[in-house]
Amino acid sequence: MQVASDKQQAVYELLKERRDAETATDVDSLREDWIQDLSDLFERLRSWMTDAEKQGLLKVEQDEVELKEERLGRYQAPMLRVITPGVSVRIVPRGRLIIGAQGRVDFETPASRILLVRTKQSSWEFRELAECRWRGDPLTEQSFWAVLDSLLR
Amino acid sequence: MSCQKAPAIDSGWPRPWQVLEYFENSLESLGSLQREAASREIRPESRFYGLTPDEFSDAIERTRNELEHQVVLLLTASFEAVLKVDLVIRCRQRCRQKVANVRERHGGPAERHVRQLAVRLAEYTSIDILGGCRQSPCSGWGAR
Numbered sequence: 001m002q003v004a005s006d007k008q009q010a011v012y013e014l015l016k017e018r019r020d021a022e023t024a025t026d027v028d029s030l031r032e033d034w035i036q037d038l039s040d041l042f043e044r045l046r047s048w049m050t051d052a053e054k055q056g057l058l059k060v061e062q063d064e065v066e067l068k069e070e071r072l073g074r075y076q077a078p079m080l081r082v083i084t085p086g087v088s089v090r091i092v093p094r095g096r097l098i099i100g101a102q103g104r105v106d107f108e109t110p111a112s113r114i115l116l117v118r119t120k121q122s123s124w125e126f127r128e129l130a131e132c133r134w135r136g137d138p139l140t141e142q143s144f145w146a147v148l149d150s151l152l153r
Numbered sequence: 154m155s156c157q158k159a160p161a162i163d164s165g166w167p168r169p170w171q172v173l174e175y176f177e178n179s180l181e182s183l184g185s186l187q188r189e190a191a192s193r194e195i196r197p198e199s200r201f202y203g204l205t206p207d208e209f210s211d212a213i214e215r216t217r218n219e220l221e222h223q224v225v226l227l228l229t230a231s232f233e234a235v236l237k238v239d240l241v242i243r244c245r246q247r248c249r250q251k252v253a254n255v256r257e258r259h260g261g262p263a264e265r266h267v268r269q270l271a272v273r274l275a276e277y278t279s280i281d282i283l284g285g286c287r288q289s290p291c292s293g294w295g296a297r
Contacts, residue, residue, distance in 0.1 A: 070206065075271055094205055097206065098203055099203065100190075100196065100197065100203065101203050117203040127202070127203050134200055135197070135198070150215060
């Protein structure tokens with residue numbers, strides 16, 4: 001059938017185009033960049049908590065979590081656990097392929113959750129709901145402690 | 154005893170076809186949102202920004218379900234309003250006709266009955282319509 005084979009040809013062309021545009025190396029480098037960015041982020045967060053850790057106010061543990069994403073497949077990513085006398089806060093990556101952004105890490109306790117979104121490479125923002133509109137608050141040491149404060153209360 | 158004024162019927166309720174139009178518009182909006190998200194063109198101000206594809210699909214699914222429930226309730230209410238208003242209009246016409254018939258047939262001596270009927274007509278149109286239908290003040294009176 002001519003129409004079907006035309007359509008089939010169109011699908012083949014589209015798939016070839018996509019295959020050429022995105023090779024396995026692209027996917028691997030996407031995943032590696034993401035994991036590297038996560039390691040850098042966690043190193044930064046740990047450095048901000050060193051003083052509190054030295055004073056015995058909290059304990060930071062690094063662990064791994066398995067993520068599964070449609071294009072990236074299954075992979076291991078780092079995560080942090082901030083253990084305090086009252087609550088423990090999990091800082092856990094949710095994925096690289098995020099709607100509108102380039103990755104997300106959640107700060108979560110059993111009671112609440114705050115999102116940290118990777119807007120571009122090495123650039124992170126907390127998502128905040130202010131006056132009924134979502135906005136981004138760049139990750140700084142100050143914003144990090146503000147988030148921790150709201151999660152621990 | 155003064156005669157109550159019958160309440161006016163508000164004709165501004167959404168008709169079933171308008172509810173259907175709302176449903177189809179909303180579905181199309183959801184579809185546009187899904188296409189926007191698929192092409193990753195969601196703006197940071199959007200409440201869907203930063204969601205994983207699974208979270209986004211769940212959010213859309215929940216919204217679609219909620220929309221369907223809402224539209225079912227809206228359609229039920231809209232059809233009920235159509236039936237009730239139709240009933241009120243028919244009952245009012247029938248009662249008016251009966252009052253006119255009594256006046257015409259009996260003249261002056263029937264004035265007391267006419268007044269009673271007018272009062273009951275006003276009460277009737279202000280009470281629960283479907284319940285009132287079963288005990289219509291006009292039923293069995295003046296029809297003879």
